[in-house]
Amino acid sequence: MSKNGDVTYFPNTDPAANQLKNYQTQSIVFPSTNITTLEACPVGDYTNVSTFSTRGPISIQDVNYLEEMANFVRERVPDRVVHVKGCGAFGEFVVTNELISTICKADLFKIKGQITPVAVRFSVGNFERGSSDSVRDIRGFATKFYTKEGNYDLLGLNSPVFFLRDPFLFPKLTHSIKRNPQTGLFDYNSRWDFFSLRPETLNHITRLYSDHGIPNGFRHMNGFAINTFQLVNHEGICVYNKFHWRTNQGEQHLTVKEAKKLSGTDPDYAAHDLYDAIARKNYPVWTLYIQVMTMEQAKVWLFNPFDPTKEWPEIEFPLIEVGRLTLDRNPNNVFAQIEQLAFCPANLVPGIEFSPDKILQGRTFAYRDTHRYRIGTNFDLIPVNKPIVPPVHPTIRDGSMNTSTNEGAKPNYYPNSFEPNIQPHPVEYNEPIQLVNTPIIDRFVSDDDDSYSQARLRYLSYTIDERKRLHSNIANELLFVYNLIADRAIEQFRLVFEEYGDGIQLELETLRLLNNGESMAPGRSCSPESE
16 A cells, blocks of 8 residues: 555556556546445445354345345346356447448448447356356357348358357257267367268368467457358349458468467467457457359359358358448446347348358347346347347337336237237338249258368368468367277378378377376366467
8 A cells, every 4th residue: 555545556558457547547437426226225234144143043024134134145147158157348330341332231231431339248158157268169250230211130250160060960960079978078089070971071071170260369360150141232133242351460370389378378368368458448440241152143042141150152242341340439348238238130221131051040039049048038128239229029018027018008909900000011022032942952962962172172271380280280189089989080081082081090199108108087178278
């Protein structure tokens, strides 16, 4: 303490470490206030429990203590199943290319220079809240646009391709990557068993275990919506598209050595880096691009254009700039504004529609149902999730924690004779024919679709040194895997490219020699965070 009783602060310029100091110095004047209960009743003693005598017992009449403890044991909400650990910020999106208004009629793309407020949540894909930000894993990049036509959610990853093409396999994939149900530990056998049995994962794996597998924080990370959407303009002309975020800070990745060090010294490195950059007014920026495929091109394209395990080649479908995203405001409270921030790919606005992408369609229900389970039936009423325009929904009522007017005295059924002006939004064009059961889709069957060509092209795009590190990264996990599963996985990599499988085999044999000629203990569990 200093002589005048003020707190003595260490000379640290880190904004995150100095949050409390900054709160004190940046607040205007602390008004004189008295502590109350949640019902605003005055509290006289806020440090001692009320007892019947000096040594107890505790009085059941100490409602302040009972209230505090009752809230304390309920202050956590269920975690997300995936993308549990995350951070976020707020900012704005500005349209930089008027061309987008001719492709998509969405109001947020209306004119060049139009500004839309946004919220963004970044996350680690498959590990728990206490994990490191520097693990080898997919990252989430979710953006909520607060538009004049309602909230539009654009969900993405730091990879342009996904593990799967069918949503029915998603729970199975997640179970294979997460903890063993008996040991409670991460088990390389389960993940590689699943990977080696589902060759459509190869393209994503080839990227995930390459030098691109561990982003250097979130500011230096690109984002990809992976799914295919349908854009509609004011004339009713439809095209298919993919969204891409490209970081203006330059894409950067961590080496395995750097990731290991950060996992031990600053496990919240990515969140820490984002918070400090914004606090120092070094605002991170991303540029939004789209790729466009006409319906005629989709009918004859070489592979299923709605398969998220594959990329659209940029040489055939070049990137078109749309706008710029700037994050310039940290949250005031992480739980209120980030943990309760609820995204869903079904939150679309006029001009952006679903495509026959099965993964996209499979996500439309799961996300909103997750939020109902985690944060309540009326999660849409939480301030960070509320649209900037008032919603009108005459039949969804009641439910726990309904803090709205609950539509007051209005009828709770539709149609009715007492609100003649309540009606659906007018359709400005003839709805396009949906392509779910047309030859575009029927040409491609998941079981015999090509799972190797794009993984081969990705592998061949790497330099010799990059391939060696890819071989090493995969072999270091297969070392902990049963021989049967490791051999199957290596054969799958050989189907991508002979050198790919041979390189992993050679690395694996070298590692086994270092362990007295044997694999590690069969079934041994090891957290990928050890990277």
